[in-house]
Amino acid sequence: MPPPMTDDRPTTGTALEPIHVVLPMRTVSGGKARLGEALDAEEREELVLGLLKHTLQVLGDWPVCRRIHLVSPDPVLGAATRRAGVEVTVHRQQGEGLNEGIGLGVSAAVAEGAASLLVLPGDLPHLSVEALDELLTAADAGVVAAAGGPLVAIVPSDAGGGTNALWLRPPRAIAPAFGPGSFEAHLRAAEAAGAAVQVVGDPVLGFDLDTPDDLERLDPVRLRQLTALGRGAADGVGV
Numbered sequence: 579m580p581p582p583m584t585d586d587r588p589t590t591g592t593a594l595e596p597i598h599v600v601l602p603m604r605t606v607s608g609g610k611a612r613l614g615e616a617l618d619a620e621e622r623e624e625l626v627l628g629l630l631k632h633t634l635q636v637l638g639d640w641p642v643c644r645r646i647h648l649v650s651p652d653p654v655l656g657a658a659t660r661r662a663g664v665e666v667t668v669h670r671q672q673g674e675g676l677n678e679g680i681g682l683g684v685s686a687a688v689a690e691g692a693a694s695l696l697v698l699p700g701d702l703p704h705l706s707v708e709a710l711d712e713l714l715t716a717a718d719a720g721v722v723a724a725a726g727g728p729l730v731a732i733v734p735s736d737a738g739g740g741t742n743a744l745w746l747r748p749p750r751a752i753a754p755a756f757g758p759g760s761f762e763a764h765l766r767a768a769e770a771a772g773a774a775v776q777v778v779g780d781p782v783l784g785f786d787l788d789t790p791d792d793l794e795r796l797d798p799v800r801l802r803q804l805t806a807l808g809r810g811a812a813d814g815v816g817v
Contacts, residue, residue, distance in 0.1 A: 628804035650679065703785070
């Protein structure tokens, strides 16, 4: 099991630190409903849990990540995260509003002294430490451009006009507006807030699993790896 995240984690000297990550998740049984044409209910649940476990493992290996705030209305996820071997703070939200849930994570990050935070959806099958480091470098450049003002760094999804990562400094630079058309919504909010904006196009972070077409684009070997991860995460947690 990897060591838990603590305040003793090494820093890189970036003005973005301490960095917290907010990871919003829907219910396991209701997640990825649009993949229902391609996967049955059990396969979808395994995929959701596999994506979550992969995301947590990557974040656990990312040295600058001080805290992970998992926000979900699903009590099952608390038990599933413990199997990832990474320290995670789980926030149980009431209702299933995505942005309301993210708000819980933002509030917790602010209360714990985060200088910046990354909102990262848990459905990025190719997420890697290297991709996160490249995003960190871009966000760092944005801090310089901001000259002391707020920063908003956005990774757009490669289809559908969504947002696949949102970095905010300070954590309440703008209110997250995830959902249809969120990329443009975040750009408008950043402009209204007078924030410096970094748009970071990245084929790794830009690819998410949301529709059957996305699933067709995913290497079948990678799909099997993720569902196998999810199968292990589900053992003993009532999924």
